[in-house]
Amino acid sequence: MSNITPTITTLAEGTIDxxxxxxxxxxxxxxxxxxxxxxxxxxxxxxxxxxxxxxxTIGGVGEFTSIGANIPVIK
Numbered sequence: 001m002s003n004i005t006p007t008i009t010t011l012a013e014g015t016i017d018x019x020x021x022x023x024x025x026x027x028x029x030x031x032x033x034x035x036x037x038x039x040x041x042x043x044x045x046x047x048x049x050x051x052x053x054x055x056x057t058i059g060g061v062g063e064f065t066s067i068g069a070n071i072p073v074i075k
Contacts (some may be wrong), residue, residue: 049075
């Protein structure tokens with residue numbers, strides 16, 4: 001059994017609009033085959049933290065083989 005510490009890479013940063021919305025498109029770097037978690041983290045005006053995480057799988061020639069649903073967590 002192994003417990004590999006994940007590498008965290010910030011791909012983009014931004015600001016939430018006055019109405020509380022956020023929209024962004026970011027290009028992922030070249031990824032080796034495997035499973036990755038792509039996560040967006042933001043702070044609500046009331047101080048709560050919102051995390052959206054989607055798990056993606058990259059195949060043998062660098063293609064997406066699966067893209068999971070966004071899983072929200074509010075803290």
